Amino acid sequence: MSINLSNKLQVAQRVHAIEPFRVMEMVKAAGDMRRGGIDVISMSVGEPDFTAPDVVAHAAMEAIKGGVTQYTDSLGLRELREAIAGHYAKVHGLDIDPRRIVVTAGASAGLLLACAALIGEGDEVLMPDPCYPCNRHFVSSFGGKPVLVPAAAEDRYQLTAAHVAATWSERTRGVLVASPSNPTGTSMTPEQLQAMLAAVRARGGFAIIDEIYQGLSYDHQPVSALALDENVITVNSFSKYFSMTGWRLGWLVVPDCLAPTFEKLAQNLFICAPTVAQQAALACFTPEALATYEERRREFQRRRDYLVPALVDLGFEVPVMPDGAFYVYADISKLAHPQAQDSTAFCWSVLKEAHVAIVPGDDFGFAAPARHVRFSYATKQERIEEALARLRAFLGR
CATH class of the missing domain: 3.40.640.10 (Type I PLP-dependent aspartate aminotransferase-like (Major domain))
Incomplete structure (x- = not known):
């Protein structure tokens, strides 16, 4: 089945079952801000800051x-x-x-x-x-x-x-x-x-x-x-x-x-x-490459071990310690912030006011997405530290 567009082109029905990838929408908005001269720290996209050895x-x-x-x-x-x-x-x-x-x-x-x-x-x-x-x-x-x-x-x-x-x-x-x-x-x-x-x-x-x-x-x-x-x-x-x-x-x-x-x-x-x-x-x-990858894995672990306690200190809830990848799925519902019950609005406020890009839970399903945000720690340690300082100021902590 297809859908008629302006009597010219038809798009298959399956296309309408596919929602926008909101992570990438956040990435685009952050990119626009950077091009406007604003220093935005990305904790949104799941891409290592390391490149191939x-x-x-x-x-x-x-x-x-x-x-x-x-x-x-x-x-x-x-x-x-x-x-x-x-x-x-x-x-x-x-x-x-x-x-x-x-x-x-x-x-x-x-x-x-x-x-x-x-x-x-x-x-x-x-x-x-x-x-x-x-x-x-x-x-x-x-x-x-x-x-x-x-x-x-x-x-x-x-x-x-x-x-x-x-x-x-x-x-x-x-x-x-x-x-x-x-x-x-x-x-x-x-x-x-x-x-x-x-x-x-x-x-x-x-x-x-x-x-x-x-x-x-x-x-x-x-x-x-x-x-x-x-x-x-x-x-x-x-x-x-x-x-x-x-x-x-x-x-x-x-x-x-x-x-x-x-x-x-x-x-x-x-x-x-x-x-x-x-x-x-x-x-x-090769042994050379594998040694590099293992050091990078340990660096991601160091970032995790720094980020999770710092988020908890700011009032985010992390009920399960992430044991892999480079993500933290955090509950915002108990934050003392007027948008703490709406993760989408919260993330856009964080981007516009604190200049930190994080991702709302509604990208990832339908089970309480408004309460959750995702942080990616696939970025340098000093940038993570600066992002947390900005979040602290944003939350009035």
Whole structure:
């Protein structure tokens, strides 16, 4: 079905199920203010302030100089898939056959491929509320129906086996979850993840697990869903831990029986992921690059350990300590501020008056979004300290 626009062009009905990405609206407004000469501190967008290490950038330049820029196999460079498999062996002790790895044009392309492969018209997919907003739009784009299940702080804002049992219907096909999560920065415990996967498996459903922030885990060794269930589909990325956001490179690990399906879809929808980015990513797994990434992970942890207590001191509530990614999901409802019951109005006031960009909860679902805001600490420590000083003044503390 389509909708007529001025009797000239028609837009498909599915477009109207996709809401604006409010994070990016905040980013645009902050950019306009900067161009007007205002110093705005960004704690909104989920993008590391670090960029690719020199060894990775050098590998990209060498690929360009050498003319290594033609299409690759639709599943990705064999060498890169082998390097990713080796990374799973080293970090998680898992033996992943490289033929199960699909290199994609970012994690978003991986999620689109997974939805294209698994979701039919009217199929329901469970996901926690709050969650990354694009996830529900990926599902809608292929005719599915995202079902957001309110997840409380005591559940670490994650989907549980009890949620699956209570919400599963005859139209439900599977679940889509992220661990660690955007916007909360919280991971599922291994026990919680295992129980949730068992509940899905008992109902014959699929599980898509977004693990793009797993490299940025702080309080424990992360457990990949691949260690618990060989039939899950995991999504990962070179954007966050590997600091390559604009390079648009990610990967999937899929069950062996589905590899031909994903190859066929990748051939038709994307041809292949960017070749230069793939060549550069080979250098991500060198000892030099991995040492850099680990130091950056420790720096993110230091920022978290500074930011969370400082926010609590200002009156924000953080009921669950984020253990990964670079986000804090904070409750503003007890702040002594006239807009503390409306996170959207609160965030716009913070931007206009304190010149700090943070994100309202209404981007991430429907479970009490007016009470919540998301802070990103993917910015330099001194800027975080200055942002907190501005918030203190803004709140009259």
